[in-house]
Amino acid sequence: MGLLDARISNRNVLVTSVDNVMNWARLSSLWPMGFGLACCAIEMMATNASNYDLERFGIFPRSSPRQSDLMIVAGTVTMKMAERVITLYEQMPEPRYVLSMGSCSNCGGPYWNHGYHVLKGVDRVIPVDVYVPGCPPRPEALIGGLMKIQELIRMEGIGLSRQDALKKLAEKSVDPQQVIDQARKVATA
Amino acid sequence: MEMFTAIGLNHFLTISTMLFALGMFAVMTRKNAIVILMGVELILNAANINFLAFSKYNGGMEGVMISLFVIVLAAAEAAVALAIVINIFKTFKTVDVSSVDTMKE
Amino acid sequence: MDKAMEEAGNIMSAMVQESKAAYDIIRERFGEAVSEFDANPTMPFFEVLDTARWVDIALFMRDDARLKFNCMACLSGVDYLEEGKLGIVCNFESIGQYTHRIAVKVKCQRDGGSIPSVSCVWHTANWHEREAYDMYGMVFDGHPDLRRILCPEDWTGFPLRKDYQVQETYHGIKVPY
Amino acid sequence: MDQTLSGFGTVFVFLALGIFFVVAGFITARLLRPSRPNAEKNSTYECGEPAVGSAWVKFNIRFYVVALIFIIFDVEVVFLYPWATVFKPLGSFALVEVLIFAGILILGLAYAWVKGDLDWVRPTPNIPKMPELPGRDSGRANG
Amino acid sequence: MSEYFSNIKTATTTIATGLTITLRHFINAVKRKGDAGIDDADFFRQVDGLCTLQYPREVMPTPANARYRLYNNIDDCIGCNQCDRACPVECITIETIKVTADDLAICGKTSGGQQKRMWVPVFDIDVAKCMTCGICVSVCPTECLVHTPVADFSEFDVRNMVYHFGNLSKIEAQAKTKKLEEEKAAKAKAAEAAAASGQAPVPKPAPKPAPKPAGDQAGE
Amino acid sequence: MNELTIAIIFYIFAAVTVVSAAVVVFSKNVIYSAFSLLFTFFGVAALYVFLSADFIAVTQIVVYVGGILVLLLFGVMFTNTIMSTDLKADVLHFIPGVVLTVLLIVGMLYAFYTTGDWMPGHIQLSGSVVERIGIETMSRYMLPFEMASILLLVALIGAAYLARYDKANKKEH
C-alpha cells in the first residue's frame, strides 16, 4: 500500500508540498508509449522530431508500456485493435494517463458513421484524460494537449482521485462557450 | 568468544568442509547432471579455500598457485562437462543421469 | 451504354485495340469459355463464363509468349446485387514484355458461390483473394489459406456486400456510433 | 589486522552501500507508489497480443559456444595479468614463455575460427520463388 | 584477406564521415533557425543550426489558409444547409426556422448584403469529428463558415468539442417557432380566406427552407 | 572492536556462502540452484580476501562468476524447458547421501579441531601477491603454466567439438 493509494482526509501543508514535488516530477517526466496507429502517429512523430521536440518537456517515448506513463492514442482505433489497446493500457503502471489524439480516437472522427470496423472513440474502452482535436492535430495541438495533461497532474494529489482533480480543474477552467466567443473575437479581429 | 572473533584457520576449514560436504551431497544424490556439475564446482571451491587457508597460515606461495591451477581446471572441466551434458541432452532428451545410464542410443 | 459500346466498336483507342488483340488470342484458345470482348474505353475487359477453366485461362495468360500477363495489378471483388452474383475483376498487364492490358471478370453465385483461386498463378492473388473473401464472402477454391485478412476472424457478415448490416457489438464493445 | 582487508573493506562498504541504495530505493518506492494489480496488468507484454507460450525455451546452442570460447580466454587472461606486472624485470625468457602460452591458445582461436565456431551461423534465407502449379500440395510453402 | 582489411578501412572511413556530420551539427547548435513562417520572405535564411521552436513560447505563424478549427460567423449564415449536406463526415448539425416576415429586419443581412431568411437556432459543429477537409467551407455561399488557424484547443471532456454557433437560445427558438407557426396559421387562414373569397393567392414557394438558388449562384 | 567488525563481516560472508551453497544443493529448481551459485562464488571470493589472496578472489569472480556460472546458466537454459519437462531436479540415493555427508562433516571437523598444531604461525608474504604469482608462474610453475595452456586448448577443442556435434543428427553443424 503506497502513499499514492492512500486516502488522506486532512491535507496540511506537508501533504500539499509533498504533492507538489511529486506532481512536478510526474508532469516533468511524462514518458509516452511509442505507439502509433494511423496518420496521427505521423504527426506525433513529427512532434517528437527536431522541429517541435517533445523532449523539451521531458517527454520521450519508450517502446515498452511498462516504462511509460502516458499513452497517446494517435490514430484510428479499430475493433481489431481495441482489445490490444486495452491490454497495452492495462500493462502500463499507474499513475498513467491517456491522451486521445485526433478525431478518430476522440469519437471515430471521419469514420464515425459508416466505419463498421472503427471504434467510435477510444474512451469506450479506456479512460481518456485529454482529447486533442484535429485530423491530424497539428504538433502544436499535441503539445497543447500534453500541457493540459500536465495541468491535470498539477491538480492531483495524495488521496485525490482523478475525478477530484478534474473537478478542481473545471473550477479553474473556462466555460467552453467562452472559448467559442473568444474564437469569434479572434476570427473577427 | 575469542574462538569466534579471532578468525583463524579452523573457521576457513569448517566452511570449506561444509561446502565440500554439500558438494558431495549434490554429486551423490541429485539426478540432474547440471546440478551434479554445480556440486563439483562447490567441491573445487572448498578445496581452494583449504589451499589458500593453508597457504596463508603457512606462508607459502604453493597454495595460491595451486588454487590458481584449480580454477583453470574448473573452467576446463565446466566447459567440457557442460558440452557433454548438452550432447547427452541432445541425444537422450534428458539430463537425468539415472535414466541416461539405462538408455541406449 | 449501348451507344458507348457502339462507338467504342468503331473507333477503339490504341490501348483498347491492344487489349482486343490479346483477347483474340485468348478467345482463340478457349472459345466459348470466355465472353465477348467489352471494348470499354476506360477499362476493356472480358468475362470468364466457364469459371472452372479460370485457372487454365489464367495460366495461359501468364505463360503464353504472346500474352505474358505476368503481373496482376489488381483484383477487386464486386457485389452484383441485381444479378444475384458476386464477382471479381482482375486487371492484368505485362511488365517488361508488352504494353497491353486487359481486365477479366469472373462471377459466381451470391450464396455459396465459389471461384477457383489463381493464387497458384500469381502470388499476389493470394492476399487479394483473401481480401475479396473477407469483404464479400465468395469462396476461392484451392486457395491455400483462405482466412479473413482485414476483419477479425470472428467478425460476422461480409462488410462490402450491399446488404450488409453492421453487428451491434463485437467482444462486448459497441460497434455503431 | 590484515592490510588487504582495508582495501577490500572499501569494496565491502561499496557493496553494502550499493545494496543499501537499491533497497532504500525500493522501499521508498514501495512507500510511494500505488499498487493496483490486476490480471491483465500482470500479463506478459508481447506487443499487445496475448503471449503464446512461455519464454522459457531452450536457447540456441551458438550462445553456448561463445561462452565456451570466452571462458577459455578468460582463464588465459588470468595468467597474463600477474605476468604483466613483472615481465619487465623477467625479460625475454618470460616473454617467450608467455608467447608460447598465448600462442597455444591462439591456436585454439584459430581452430574455432577455421571450424566456423566464431561464425554466427546464419541460415540461408529463403529466396522467393514463382508460385507452383496446382495439383501439388505445396501451396503452403509458397503461398 | 584483402577484403578483410578493406572492410575495416571502409568501415573506418564511413564511420568517420558520419561522425564529422554529427559533429558539424553539434557545433552548429549555437545557431537557431528562428520562427520564420513560410510566408516570410526569409524563410530559408538560416539553414543550419537548431530548428526547434519552443512552441508555447515561440510560434511559427500558420499560413493564411490553414484549415484548423472551424468557426462560423453566424451573423453571416443564411442557414442554407449546404455545408451540412456537403460534409462527408456529417459533423454539422443545422436546424433552421424560417424567419417571419416581420422579423426579417431583425434578422438582418449578411455582410455581403444578402437578406437572411432563416433563424439558425442550432448550428453545431462537432469539431471532435471534423476532419478539417474544408469541403463545407468551399460550398458555403456566404463564406461565413471558415477554418481558423487555431489548432490547439484540447479538452478534458470530448463533449465540450461540440461547438454551438446557433444564434438563438432555446427559449428564443421556441418563441420563433411559435411565431412561425402563428404566421403560417395566419397565412393559411388568409389563404383559406382568399380561397374562400375566390382570390388566388401567390403560391407559396417550396415549403422546404432551403434557398437553393442562393447556394448555387455563389457556391462553385 | 575492529576484530569484532571483521568477524562479523566474515560471518556474513561465511553464512552467505554456506546458505547459498545449501540452496544450490537442495533447491528443487535448477535455475535457482544456478543463481544461488552466484552468491556462493561471491562469498567464497570474499573468503579468499580474508585469506589475503586478493588476486585469487578477483580471479574467482572473473572466472567463476563471469565464466563458469554463465556457462552453467546457459547449460540450464538449453537443457531445460518449462514447457515439456519440469525444472525440478529429482533426488537420488537420498539416504546414503545424507549418511555419507554427515560422516564426512563429522570426520573432517573432528580432524581439524583435534589437530592442534595446524598453524605454525602467521607468516606474512612479502610483496604483492600478484607479482609473486607472476614470478612464480614464470619460474617454478613454468611447466604447469604451459600445461595449463595445453589443457585449455584441449578443453576448447573438445568442448567446441562436442557442442557442435549432434549425435542424434550424426553431423556437425
Added chain:
Amino acid sequence: MSSSPSLNTWSDALSGFTIGGFPLGLIIVAAIPLVFIALYALTYGVYGERKFSAFMQDRLGPMEVGPWGILQTLADILKLLQKEDIVPTVADKFLFVIGPLIMFVGSFLAFAVLPFGPAFIGADLNVGLFYAVGIVALEVVGILASGWGSNNKWALYGAIRSVAQIVSYEIPASIALLCGAMMAGSLSMQHFNVVQSGPYGFMHFFLFRNPIAWLPFIIYFIASLAENNRAPFDIPEAESELVAGFFTEYTGMKFAMFFLAEYGSMFMVSAVLSIVFLGGWASPLPNIGGLALNTMTSGPVWGAIWIILKGFFFIFVQMWLRWTLPRLRVDQLMYLCWKVLTPFAFIAFVLTAVWEIYM
C-alpha cells in the same frame, strides 16, 4: 595491503583517527563522497546524453524542467519512484527482483577502485585493474537473472544477446587493458596515474609515450562500447527489434536501477580508459619553461576535475557514436569481436610486450 606505500588513499589518510586498525567508519565517510560523485555522474550522464544528442540532431533537448532542463533527470527518478511496480504473473518473482539489484550493485562496485585524485580513491587495490575488468561479471549474471526472470520473449532475447556480447567483448577488452598494465607494470589504479603524471603533461600518457598504445586504446574503447550495450552495439536493447531488451518488463524503480547501472558503467569504462591510457587524474598540461602549467593544475581537486573531464569526454564520444551510427547485427558483432578485435588485441599485446622489453 597497499602496494604503493608512497601514496595515501583517502581512507589511509584518515586511518590515523581510527582507534583500531580497521577504519570501517572512516571508510564509509570516505566512500560517501565517491558515492555522490558516482550518482552525480550517473544522473548527469543521462542529462548530458539528452542534451548532446539533441544538439547533434538540431534539437534543443530538455528545456522546461528547470533552467535548460537540468532538473530533468531528477524529475525522472522521482517519477520512477512513484510508478507502480508490476511483477508479471508468469515471471519468476525472485529472479525478477534480484536482477536489477545485482546489476546495479555490479556497476556500483566498480566505482570503488576509481581514483579521483592522488589521495582520493575508494580502495587502491593492488589488483585494481583486474578487479575493474572482472566486476562486469556481476552485471552479466544480473542481466541473465532479469531476462530469464521476466519470462518475456523480448527480455530473454535481450538478455541472452547481451550476455553473449558482454562475455565476448571482455576478451579483447581485458587484453587491451593488459597492454596498459604491461606499460605501467602494475595493476594498481593509482599506479597508472602516478607513472603517467609528470612535468610534461600529456607527454607522459601512455597513449603518447608508446607508439603502439593507440591500438589497445581503440580496441578497449570499442569493446567497452559493446560491454555497455552502447550503440552501435546496442543490440540487446535494440528498440526497433526487441522493444526494450532485457528490461522490457521492468517498471518504476527497478527500471531506474537498470538505467542508472547503464550510465554508471558508461562512466566507469570511460574513467578506466582515461586512467589506463590517458593518465587519469594527471594533468595533461605540460610545464613550458617557466610556465608551470602542469604543477598548477595538479593536486587533489584538479585531479578529480581532470578525471571527470576525461571521463566525460569519452562519454561524449560514446554518445557521439551512438547518435551517428546504425546498429550492428548479432553476427557482425561476433565477427567484429572474435575476428577483428581479438586478433588485433593479441597483436597489440605482443607488440607492447616487445616494445616494453626491448625499447
Added chain:
Amino acid sequence: MQELGKAELNSTRIIRQDDNRVIIEKDLDTEYMVLSMGPQHPSTHGVLRLECITDGEVVVEAEPYLGYLHRCFEKYCEKIDYPAIVPYTDRMDYLAGMNTELAYCITVEKLLDIEIPRRVEFIRVITAELNRIASHLVAIGTYGIDLGAFTPFLFCFRDREIILNLLEWISGARMLYNYVWIGGLSYDVPADFKKRVDEFVSYFKPKVVELRELLTENEIFVKRTKGIGIMPAEVAINYGWSGPMLRGSGVKWDLRRNDPYSIYPELEFDIPVPDGKFSDVGDSLSRHLVRALEIDESLKIIEQCLDKMPEVAGFDPRAVIPKRIRPKAGEVYGRAENPRGEVGFYIVSDGKSTKPLRCKARSSCFVNLSAMKDLSKGQLIPDLVAIIGSIDIVLGEVDR
C-alpha cells in the same frame, strides 16, 4: 488444423488450429517460439503484426496479420459523393496524400473524360513530387531507426517539415490535404510559390548528400542491408510489386513512364534501378537506394516543372470542376505512381448516382507486403526488421 513446419530432427510440429491459434506440439531439440511482433512494436511501422515462429534468433516463418487499421475506405466510397472521397484517399496513404489524391482524381477524370488545364497539371505534379520526397524521407528516416540510427530520422523529419510547411501553405493542411480535386485544385498556389520551392530545392540538395553520407554510405548500414531479403525480378512481378520495391529488384518500371499520366511525358527524369555494384539486386539495400535516388529525380522534376509552369493571370483552378460529379455508367481502373508503388482505383459508376457503385483501392503496400511471409523465412530477427523497413509500409494503405 494445419501444419506449419517441422523441426528437422524430431517430431516437433507447429500447428495452426482451427481457431487460428498457433500451438507447438512436442518439441525436443531447440524449441520453436511463437513471437508476436506487433501490433505495438517500434519497427512494424504502425499496427502490423507479424507472428514469427522462431528457432532461437532465426525466423522460421513470419505470418503478417493485417487489419488493425482497417478503416472501411471502400465502404465509405459507396456512401459518399465522388468529391468527398478525396479526403478519405488522403487518409489511405497518409504519408503521400497528394499522390493518392492525384491517383484518385485522375481515375475519376478518366471516367468523366474531362480536360485539365495545364497549370493545374503542373501544380499537381509539383505537389505530388514534393509529397513523394516527404514520403521517401519518412521511409528512409524510419528505416534508419529500424537499423538503429536515430539521427538520420530526425534529419529527415526536419526537412520533411519544410515540405509540409510548403504544402500547408498551398493547401491549408500539413498532411491530409484535400488539395487535388476532381477536375482541378482547391486553390491556386500562393504568389511566392515558385520562388519558395526553388529555394527549397537549393536548400535540400546538400541535405540529400549529407543524408547519403550519414546513412546510405555508412558501412554498418550497408552491411546490415546488403543481401538481405533478396527478391528476384520475376517473382517480384508475380507478386505484383510496384514502385521502388519492383525497381529495387531491377525492373525498370515506373508508371510515370510506362503508363504516363498528367504531364510526366513532357518531363525528363531517370528511373533509378540498382546496377548490382553497390548492392545486390533485389535486396533491402537496393530498395533503399532506389528511394534515395528517387529523391534526386523528384527534385529534377520539380525544377523542370517550375521552369515550365505557365503563369495564367486570374487563374481559377476550380474552373473545370463539374458542378455535380455524376459520371456516366462505366468502369475504370486508373492508377498513379505513388512513393510506395502503384496505387490504383477501380471504380464502377452506374451513371445515376453521385456515389460510386464500387470503388476498390489497389494499395501498393498491401501487395508489397504480401511477399513478407516468403521473404521472412530463414532470416534473423534483425534482418526481419530490415526487410519490413525496406518494404516501407503505410498501414493506412495496407488496411484501408
